[in-house]
Amino acid sequence: xxxxxxxxxxxxxxxxxxxxxxxxxxxxxxxxxxxxxxxxxxxxxxxxxxxxxxxxxxxxxxxxxxxxxxxxxxxxxxxxxxxxxxxxxxxxxxxxxxxxxxxxxxxxxxxxxxxxxxxxxxxxxxxxxxxxxxxxxxxxxxxxxxxxxxxxxxxxxxxxxxxxxxxxxxxxxxxxxxxxxxxxxxxxxxxxxxxxxxxxxxxxxxxxxxxxxxxxxxxxxxxxxxxxxxxxxxxxxxxxxxxxxxxxxxxxxxxxxxxxxxxxxxxxxxxxxxxxxxxxxxxxxxxxxxxxxxxxxxxxxxxxxxxxxxxxxxxxxxxxxxxxxxxxxxxxxxxxxxxxxxxxxxxxxxxxxxxxxxxxxxxxxxxxxxxxxxxxxxxxxxxxxxxxxxxxxxxxxxxxxxxxxxxxxxxxxxxxxxxxxxxxxxxxxxxxxxxxxx
Amino acid sequence: xxxxxxxxxxxxxxxxxxxxxxxxxxxxxxxxxxxxxxxxxxxxxxxxxxxxxxxxxxxxxxxxxxxxxxxxxxxxxxxxxxxxxxxxxxxxxxxxxxxxxxxxxxxxxxxxxxxxxxxxxxxxxxxxxxxxxxxxxxxxxxxxxxxxxxxxxxxxxxxxxxxxxxxxxx
Numbered sequence: 001x002x003x004x005x006x007x008x009x010x011x012x013x014x015x016x017x018x019x020x021x022x023x024x025x026x027x028x029x030x031x032x033x034x035x036x037x038x039x040x041x042x043x044x045x046x047x048x049x050x051x052x053x054x055x056x057x058x059x060x061x062x063x064x065x066x067x068x069x070x071x072x073x074x075x076x077x078x079x080x081x082x083x084x085x086x087x088x089x090x091x092x093x094x095x096x097x098x099x100x101x102x103x104x105x106x107x108x109x110x111x112x113x114x115x116x117x118x119x120x121x122x123x124x125x126x127x128x129x130x131x132x133x134x135x136x137x138x139x140x141x142x143x144x145x146x147x148x149x150x151x152x153x154x155x156x157x158x159x160x161x162x163x164x165x166x167x168x169x170x171x172x173x174x175x176x177x178x179x180x181x182x183x184x185x186x187x188x189x190x191x192x193x194x195x196x197x198x199x200x201x202x203x204x205x206x207x208x209x210x211x212x213x214x215x216x217x218x219x220x221x222x223x224x225x226x227x228x229x230x231x232x233x234x235x236x237x238x239x240x241x242x243x244x245x246x247x248x249x250x251x252x253x254x255x256x257x258x259x260x261x262x263x264x265x266x267x268x269x270x271x272x273x274x275x276x277x278x279x280x281x282x283x284x285x286x287x288x289x290x291x292x293x294x295x296x297x298x299x300x301x302x303x304x305x306x307x308x309x310x311x312x313x314x315x316x317x318x319x320x321x322x323x324x325x326x327x328x329x330x331x332x333x334x335x336x337x338x339x340x341x342x343x344x345x346x347x348x349x350x351x352x353x354x355x356x357x358x359x360x361x362x363x364x365x366x367x368x369x370x371x372x373x374x375x376x377x378x379x380x381x382x383x384x385x386x387x388x389x390x391x392x393x394x395x396x397x398x399x400x401x402x403x404x405x406x407x408x409x410x411x412x413x414x415x416x417x418x419x420x421x422x423x424x425x426x427x428x429x430x431x432x433x434x435x436x437x438x
Numbered sequence: 439x440x441x442x443x444x445x446x447x448x449x450x451x452x453x454x455x456x457x458x459x460x461x462x463x464x465x466x467x468x469x470x471x472x473x474x475x476x477x478x479x480x481x482x483x484x485x486x487x488x489x490x491x492x493x494x495x496x497x498x499x500x501x502x503x504x505x506x507x508x509x510x511x512x513x514x515x516x517x518x519x520x521x522x523x524x525x526x527x528x529x530x531x532x533x534x535x536x537x538x539x540x541x542x543x544x545x546x547x548x549x550x551x552x553x554x555x556x557x558x559x560x561x562x563x564x565x566x567x568x569x570x571x572x573x574x575x576x577x578x579x580x581x582x583x584x585x586x587x588x589x590x591x592x593x594x595x596x597x598x599x600x601x602x603x604x605x606x607x608x
Contacts, residue, residue, distance in 0.1 A: 011447065018455055033467035035511040039461035047455045069443070076441050080448035087454070190573045434441055 006055045007068035015056060025171045041095035042171070050079060050114030052126070056191040057152070061199075061298065062106040070300035073434045079133070081113045084132045089123065089161075115167020122160030129153045136342045142278050147252045157334060158188065160225065173240075178406045202251035206230045208269070210245070210290040216351035218345065219275045220282045220318065222260060224268070225292055231295060232266035234260055237329035238322040238405070241296025243271060245286055249293045255279055257320040262328040269294075272352070274318035301433040302326070302403070308403035308429075312395065314386060314416055316408025317344070322433075323407060324353050331363040337396045338365045340394060344386050344408065346374045369394050386412070388419035399425065406432040467511055480522035491515045500573045564605040574599045 022043055057065065058078040064076045097103050109117045114172075129150060133141065136146045165172060172178045172406050212224035213385050233241070242254040249274055261270035264318070275281045303311060303326055316322045320343060327339070345351040348370065357368050371382040371390060382390050396402075404425060413432050420430055491512045494500045503510075573596055580592050587594070 015451060015454055018451065019458045021459055026462070026465060030466065033463075033511060035513050036463050036467040038511075039466040040459060043459035043462040044456075049457070051451075073441075073443050075449055077444035081443050081451060084448055084452035084455075088452075088459075420476055 002038070003068045006064075006272055009406045010065055014054065018047060021050045021181070021184070024177055026175060028174055031170055031173070034249065036344045037095055037099035040112075041099070043091045044088040044095070045092035045161075046165075046171075048092065049158070049165070050086045050184070051085035052089070052154075053158055053188040055082060055085075056188045056195070060191050061295065062196045062238065063298075066273050066298065067300070070433065071298040076434065080129065082133070086126055093120075093123065096425070115164050115206050115223060115330065118160050119164030120333065122157050124166055125153050125157035125160060129157060141309075141324070143255075144253055144279070151252060152330040155192065166402060196250070199295065203244075203249040206233075206293070207295060210286055210288055210292055210293045212288065213286055215284065217354060218274060218350040218351050220272055221275070222270050222272045223283070223286065223292075225294075226366060227267055228270075228291075234266045235263055235297035235366065236299075236302040237326040238302035239248075239297040239325075240297040240305075240322070241271075241294040241298065244293045244295075246290050248293070249295070254293075254295065256298075258299075258322045259326075261325060262332045263325065264329055264332040270320075272321045274323070274352075274395065276318070299433060301407065301431060303403070303405070306403040306405075306431060308337070308395070310402045310403065311340075311403050312391075312399070312404045313339065313341045314391075314404065314406045314408070315341065315343050316386070316412045316429065318352070319407030319412075320352050321407075325403070325404075326356075327360050327364065327366065331360055336365045338396065339367070340396070340402075341366065341368045342370060342371065342386055342391060342413070343395075344371045344373070347372060348376065367394065386419070388422045391419060392423055397425070399423070402429070404430045406430060410434060476498050479519060481519050482522055485516075485521055490596075500576060501570075526551075564600075564603050568600070568605055572596055 003360060017430065020383070025046065057407040058074055058081075060070065069077075069231065106112045106116045107120060109120070113118075132146060132149055132153075136143075141149070161182075165181070172181055207228045210223055211226040211227050212222075214222040214224065217236070218233055238258070240256050240258040241266075242256050244251070244254045247253045257271040258272055259269060261268060272423055273280050273283045273308040275283065281438055286335075299322075313323045313326070329335075329338075343351065343355070343357075349356065351370060351372075360366055361368060369390070371384065371386050372379055373384060375381070375383050384390075393407060404420060406413055408416075413434065417430065421427065480558055489512060491605075492499065492503075495503045495515075499501070576585050577585075578599075580587050580589055
């Protein structure tokens, strides 16, 4: 219940902050209007910029903001609202020029006033941010490069836009209004400084060392990290953290990975990583003793948030990682609530943690159903893809009282949502996390 | 599944912002909501090349608009005020048009005895249209920098000007 109220509070505050500038502009002696369409375009510009400035808070990973929803939801919102904000900012010049075609000459940087040219520059910076985010893969931009472009161009875009407002000065002439806008900008800068300077400094004080690099089945590697000079990180089973290996935390070279170790051992952390992209394909080459830093823990994909008499876990591929952390933690807690695990893999040979799961069956009330999409000839278990028939076959009669945790590729999550709905499972009892941000 | 939460919230936030922005624009430019309450005065002068209505009809202009018009844009004027048909676009016709030298050397017959103007002097013609520009003193007062009237025109009202000065458009 407390989560619901906190969630509602942050949403209300966000809506208030994005429209507040428009009300601020009207207090005191507002300058005369210049026609509906012109004022509408100006209003869109102010609101769009305010929404973009608040993005620094959304991506700041502030726990009080992210905990009611889950950080994945906040990051997805950051992406969606950025598109809407950019649309508003783009409409600002489009409406201005459409309603007064003579203003087209202002696009010529050689003759236009400097504050117009810098506004155009800000718009171009926003275009770069949005286009590279939406089409990173199609444009062949690797993740690390994209993060650098994204970070710096966002700051440039907001700074240019604020300078444009100051130069036009039509609505911010009065000291009160000018200082209110300056206060907003200071807030955005403080959020940025916290993310880029304060947090990395705190991470520098809590380093980790790579103690072991273990080859796992299914093109995966487990990194064992030992805290260096501190007690480690308390986390809930199923959570994740951003990991930086071999670099300073000030460098934007971090990647999110789930914990695979038991939450009962914060001083011995493990993360299991599948070879999938530019960075992860070289994870097996990390040397022992390499320095690492972690920003976390984050995430709401944990049984500690969802009390239930039993659980159904559905994992596909590397989605087994948070699940194995949950199972190991339950074993260490001697938690004997019934658990059914549906595990989608290609082959039995490539099933990550296959042996570990067999051992956990001896310590837990655990049933494991392997579904193989490319089974060997002698495989007698389930084959193909997880669907409602396979799930219905193994669910107990108390299925309606269980909590369902799903972790895997996005298409699999969508298909399972439909499958569980067909089985009469309320979606309120289905939990998942989605990390396909860029 | 969880992405749908953020999509819904984004759409709601965007719609909310758009509505508030429309409200902001309406507050700043309320003419979009106003229907003409009374028969509007026709524009007695040509409007070609004249887009800045508030230059003369602003609240501090020569012929200020009513206070209720404050904040209304120049574009909104023509929504209610239309040029009068009888006062078309053509400039004032001057027939017959005296030559510049004739106009400047004309001796005024109707002198005001009070002003004691009996001297012959060169009288400058009016080289611009005078419709809507009845306030001659605004530009030609004795202490004005543009084209000041002679010192002995002090205290003369606007109704005196055209008794001597005639329009001559070149």
